[in-house]
Amino acid sequence: MSQADTFRSKIRDRSLVVGIIGLGYVGLPLARAFFQAGYRVVGFDVDPVKIDDLHAGRNYLKHLGPDYVKEMAGSDRFEATTDFNRLGEPDAVISCVPTPLGPHLEPDLSYVERTTEDVARTLRPGQLVSLESTTYPRTTRDVMLPRLAASGLNVGEDYFLAYSPEREDPGRKDHNTQSIPKLVGGIDDVSGDLAYELYSQAIASVIRVSSAEVAESAKLLENIFRAVNIALVNEMKTVMTAMDINVWEVIEAAATKPFGFMPFYPGPGLGGHCIPIDPFYLTWKAREVGLSTRFIELAGEVNRHMPHYVIDRLVRALNDRGKAVSTSRVLVLGLAYKPDVDDLRESPSFELIELLKDLGAHVDYNDPHIPKAPKVRRHNIQLESVPLNADTLAGYDAVLISTNHSAYDWQLVADHAQLIVDTRNAMKTVTGPREHIVGA
Numbered sequence: 001m002s003q004a005d006t007f008r009s010k011i012r013d014r015s016l017v018v019g020i021i022g023l024g025y026v027g028l029p030l031a032r033a034f035f036q037a038g039y040r041v042v043g044f045d046v047d048p049v050k051i052d053d054l055h056a057g058r059n060y061l062k063h064l065g066p067d068y069v070k071e072m073a074g075s076d077r078f079e080a081t082t083d084f085n086r087l088g089e090p091d092a093v094i095s096c097v098p099t100p101l102g103p104h105l106e107p108d109l110s111y112v113e114r115t116t117e118d119v120a121r122t123l124r125p126g127q128l129v130s131l132e133s134t135t136y137p138r139t140t141r142d143v144m145l146p147r148l149a150a151s152g153l154n155v156g157e158d159y160f161l162a163y164s165p166e167r168e169d170p171g172r173k174d175h176n177t178q179s180i181p182k183l184v185g186g187i188d189d190v191s192g193d194l195a196y197e198l199y200s201q202a203i204a205s206v207i208r209v210s211s212a213e214v215a216e217s218a219k220l221l222e223n224i225f226r227a228v229n230i231a232l233v234n235e236m237k238t239v240m241t242a243m244d245i246n247v248w249e250v251i252e253a254a255a256t257k258p259f260g261f262m263p264f265y266p267g268p269g270l271g272g273h274c275i276p277i278d279p280f281y282l283t284w285k286a287r288e289v290g291l292s293t294r295f296i297e298l299a300g301e302v303n304r305h306m307p308h309y310v311i312d313r314l315v316r317a318l319n320d321r322g323k324a325v326s327t328s329r330v331l332v333l334g335l336a337y338k339p340d341v342d343d344l345r346e347s348p349s350f351e352l353i354e355l356l357k358d359l360g361a362h363v364d365y366n367d368p369h370i371p372k373a374p375k376v377r378r379h380n381i382q383l384e385s386v387p388l389n390a391d392t393l394a395g396y397d398a399v400l401i402s403t404n405h406s407a408y409d410w411q412l413v414a415d416h417a418q419l420i421v422d423t424r425n426a427m428k429t430v431t432g433p434r435e436h437i438v439g440a
Helices: 003-012 027-036 048-055 110-122 139-149 189-200 212-242 247-254 278-288 294-320 348-358 390-394 410-416
Strands: 017-021 040-044 078-081 092-095 128-131 160-163 182-186 206-208 329-333 362-366 398-401 420-422 437-439
Touching: 003 160, 003 189, 017 027, 017 110, 027 040, 048 078, 092 110, 110 128, 110 139, 128 139, 128 189, 139 160, 139 212, 160 189, 160 212, 182 189, 182 212, 189 206, 212 247, 212 278, 212 294, 278 294, 294 348, 294 398, 294 420, 294 437, 329 348, 348 362, 390 410
Parallel strands: 017 040, 017 092, 040 078, 092 128, 128 160, 182 206, 329 362, 329 398, 398 420, 420 437
Antiparallel strands: 160 182
């Protein structure tokens, strides 16, 4: 029996063991999906705190609920470890590691490279390796394959290699890991077929594409599409604001057309792991083949400027009221990058806070989901969430709305804040005077 046939047999009789590298926003839900499909799952992560939490049944991804991992923690079909020497145990090894940008907006594949080398050290016949991290085309073939080939095993015969991009959207209620359609592409036909069969056990809809490169490129296109359209409405916002036209009403009006238009909404900047980062993976790779991506790069420039635009609007609003930003107290509402989650990845709130501090302002924040701001990749603001009530609101010269959490009482904010700079249209339904509300 060939290695491929053995792998298929293990899928069918549920004896196959799935290993997940990286137990964060992507890896943990994926581990749970395979666990619920009846497979034994081994999770790998460098953070021992996560491992301890999982063994104790504690879920550190709060948006998924406190009971999310309890069933796994109490089962002999799940374990988590920091011991990467055990990567030879699973039959399928799925890598869900970060792919950030370097200081010059260049791809940082160090996590992919390091984990691939970890896998290569224990690679054995019969294993399938799959990458889920968003990256530029040919990463699976040009970065992972040579490292795995150093083992002396032959891809497509002895072991198998595929790419299947994650499509997580933390906080979304209408879809989850199991229900979001999943793309799969292999380095070769056999690898693609086996990856398709594997993922089909845990995901409701799996779409097999012809190659890993197609799957890699499709993921980039999904997020570049969003980044470009967000840049469009962000630029539209600046023009409409200058013309004293409500851009939010404009978008709602355009969205009444039943075809040919899809609404996107402006904000204080891009957040999350995908949209602020993924376009630059393609622009970097395009330069390698002698091409420029002017349209995509322009969109990135527009979106990166948004925090500065917001601060400029706040400074002008304070100035109109006879106050200097350098002597003002500013409260930022929302530290997470999107509503109703505690996800801080690339959140523009950090840059807003640092820009205000650079101008001399005293800055605090409130976020019901994040009591204390941790150090993140590019920022360390060293703040804790302050209480939100009538007295605290009245004590600030300006309130800057960065994240529109549903837990916020916007009428309370409208009634007691001296000045409100609203980047999310959160004040649209409040009643009473609006002279102190400024869009940004």
